[in-house]
Amino acid sequence: MDPVMQTEKRKGEHVDIVMHRDVETRVTNGFERVRFSHYALPELDYSKISMKSTFLGRELKAPLMITGMTGGYPDAEKINRELAAACAEEGIIFAVGSQRAMLEHRELARTYDVRQPNLFLCGNIGGYQLKNYSVKQVQSLVDGIKATALCVHLNPLQEAVQPEGDKDWTGVLQKIAELCDSLSVPVIVKEVGAGINADVAKELQKAGCSAIDVSGVGGTSWSAVEHYRHGFSGDVFRDFGIPTADALQQCANAVKIPLIASGGIRNGLEVAIAIRLGATIGGAASPFIKAQQTDGTPAVRLLIQKFKHELRTAMLLTRSKDVASLKKAKLL
Template sequence: MISNRKLEHLLLCAHCDVQYKNKTTGFEDVELIHRALGEVNKKEIDISAEILGKELQSPIILSAITGGHPAALAINRELARAAEKMGIGMGVGSQRAAVENPELSSTYTIAREEAPSALLIGNIGAPQIEYAPQAVEMIDADALAVHLNPLQESIQPEGDLDARGYAKSIGEIVKTVDVPVVVKETGTGISQEDALILEGKGIDAIDVAGSGGTSWAAVETYRADDSYLGELYWDWGIPTAISTVEVCQSVNIQVISSGGIRSGLDAAKAIALGADGVGIALPVLKEAYMGYKEVIKVIERFQESLKSAMFLVGASNLEELQNSSLVIRGKTREWLKERGFHTEDYARRL
């Protein structure tokens, strides 16, 4: 049953070790160039951003986490309260459960009730064309996320193993709804090749959701009777920093960087690599159990550490941060070089 699966996912993410084991986001290989003569007043740094047509007070989106089980209502309520208070974005979890069982719709609609003016992003799977209009209407969504999760599907006992026609389906979803469409992975990243295909389908943004944070192979390993596949593919995917570069260097639509972003410094690196915004999930999920004020504390720490990074590189706004110099080293540089990306270009910005 979908609803029970949603609860299992929530509990496992909150209470079990579901992080990647031997693979990181790659942000440790990204070094922002320090400017001793930054000529910036930290108190005047502007971190506002326009994402998916909506003005945000900072480039942070509370990534799609949950919905579809009664226990999810309280989580989405607290996240939405924090998003509204802080003027940031929020995504809900896959809405399939509520489309198929309207009794569960309150676990999603609570988000708009508590965040009337926030950027709110709906969520469906790529094959669910017929669900798209209902998902948008259900929560009065400002945008619709179409999620891709082939790794998770391949491991979970009830997974959908037929991925044919996803790109075509996404193109149809774009035509079906009258809000911006963002395609997001769920923790294993998006490559240059797939980014180009997606852009060609007319979408408005890509959320790379790379590897290095929460591993959905790990989550499904705890649920499966046989853990062999989950253990084998626990660390599968494109690291977030790498996926951010691959997508930002390939398309002319907005890019959200997510997947293991744990601080404002990580966020600053992602934006300097070209992202327009960042998504965070696990850090706020655990705090949401304690209430929206604890979520706000996490967001405030993110914002303050983002401003500190901008102060240290001499960036007074996010556009200047996107044009700041950085050096890419180690495995991240090696991967990108092998894939044909010119990492030295980031170090020679003027």
């Protein structure tokens, strides 16, 4: 099969499996180990708490992100449009999924074309793909959707448990450094659910990355997804990697660039914990694609509002009037 057709088919299968099978890791993201000290006297007005945040020089209404999932096949257009519209309305970050298909078939560009005024929009490409495409080609992906930043995903585990997966990862760091040097927008490097450790975080910072999404264990397991596609070794590695809380703490101690925490973040209280552990933004993927499935209701927007309510509640109960105070909130 033509490699692009294969990519399109795979992307559709991934979304379908995430929607209909249990693909969460069996181990937690580790956030349950962190407990805030509760202020029975908050002495704050819930309605006046500010969740305003700044990320890479841009203002957001709340420190939240829907991380990259899809694009590159016909149904993805509707999914990305709904997710992006909800993020624009709620003033949070949105990322499209891998834009690899767009490099080969320009007509697929429309499935990623979700630019809205004031939306912090991230493009997406695989770190591995940087070996095959020039910086100019990657720049065309950014320009093609008028992205604010580009996410580069690292997914060696997922590739390793895919029979057709890419397995020679030599030289990827150098390619990331070259990209950071020349791209017109900031580069954010992310995992996809197995976590980034302190060594890799330091290498990425040195290479010139503007931010890191630690995307750790505790949520969507790409090994589980691949297991449902074709067996192979996916189930063995279902829980492999670094729980999100541990990845975040390691990276926060190792680097100065801003961190996004994703991987099993399922509510606004976990976003609050992520910020307390050193993240600038809390992100999630699968809950939002599942919400998107409900026809007729603005389910994605409601879910973002639920996250915001839970984050604001956590801020009230920890006597945190703004995000800067939450970063220092008392723990048990």
